[in-house]
Amino acid sequence: MESALIEHKAVAESAVIGKPDPTRGQIVKAYVILAKGFTASEDLARDIQEFCRNLTAPYKYPREIEFVDALPKTISGKIRRVELRQASKE
Numbered sequence: 001m002e003s004a005l006i007e008h009k010a011v012a013e014s015a016v017i018g019k020p021d022p023t024r025g026q027i028v029k030a031y032v033i034l035a036k037g038f039t040a041s042e043d044l045a046r047d048i049q050e051f052c053r054n055l056t057a058p059y060k061y062p063r064e065i066e067f068v069d070a071l072p073k074t075i076s077g078k079i080r081r082v083e084l085r086q087a088s089k090e
Helices: 002-006 042-055 081-089
Strands: 011-021 025-034 064-067
Touching (some): 002 025, 025 042
Antiparallel strands (some): 011 025
């Protein structure tokens, strides 16, 4: 999913996690850092979702998108998804 997200012109960097959902069991949640010149909005989130839906299977697209300024990373530069999962539970 991250490879599909990064292909969108507004996405500079992204991370994807599974988020518990009472209806579906789990949904795809994306954390997105926007490229320069783009502003976070509901319209942009819908555009990114539609873009991903067209590139991947319909059930794989991120049902929730959160725009962030930075992603938590290890010293070596890997994204710390465990921190994103913990933040999504709060």
